[in-house]
Amino acid sequence: MYLLVVYDVGDTTRLNKVHKFLKTYLHWRQNSVFEGEISRAQFNAIKTGLKEIIDETSDSIMIYRLPNKNYLSIDIIGIEKNPIEFIL
Amino acid sequence: MYLLVVYDVGDTTRLNKVHKFLKTYLHWRQNSVFEGEISRAQFNAIKTGLKEIIDETSDSIMIYRLPNKNYLSIDIIGIEKNPIEFIL
Numbered sequence: 001m002y003l004l005v006v007y008d009v010g011d012t013t014r015l016n017k018v019h020k021f022l023k024t025y026l027h028w029r030q031n032s033v034f035e036g037e038i039s040r041a042q043f044n045a046i047k048t049g050l051k052e053i054i055d056e057t058s059d060s061i062m063i064y065r066l067p068n069k070n071y072l073s074i075d076i077i078g079i080e081k082n083p084i085e086f087i088l
Numbered sequence: 089m090y091l092l093v094v095y096d097v098g099d100t101t102r103l104n105k106v107h108k109f110l111k112t113y114l115h116w117r118q119n120s121v122f123e124g125e126i127s128r129a130q131f132n133a134i135k136t137g138l139k140e141i142i143d144e145t146s147d148s149i150m151i152y153r154l155p156n157k158n159y160l161s162i163d164i165i166g167i168e169k170n171p172i173e174f175i176l
Contacts, residue, residue, distance in 0.1 A: 008119040031096040063163040075151040
């Protein structure tokens with residue numbers, strides 16, 4: 001499956017933890033945006049891990065999930081902060 | 089088509105302009121994240137409008153585009169800042 005994760009975390013310590021955690025599974029694309037192809041097991045690990053890091057009463061993480069990347073087109077306006085071609 | 093727009097805009101004036109502009113086409117979901125169903129004409133208008141607002145040498149806007157919302161599943165961890173059910 002293909003994931004796109006965007007997060008809104010208020011506290012800097014938790015923010016850094018979320019960034020560091022997501023980096024182990026996905027590609028950083030932009031400020032508070034990660035994406036990448038993962039397995040079902042990794043998807044579950046991401047959800048569990050994020051729940052442990054964030055404050056569920058104030059932070060917000062949205063995980064957009066697609067069957068695969070084929071359905072997705074990406075347009076970038078302005079600069080591309082971290083082109084995915086360089087990572088894969 | 090279904091759009092998901094995430095932006096990383098450094099300057100507060102431009103940031104507010106981007107937010108205000110996107111609000112006329114899409115639903116605000118989270119800090120710097122908008123989404124919604126739009127037409128091809130609206131998609132072109134969004135791209136043109138954003139190019140006029142941002143500084144293309146420093147800001148970054150990513151537009152993720154899907155044929156429709158059917159392929160998309162959304163999981164939210166923590167709080168849901170602006171549930172789409174309340175807007176539609």
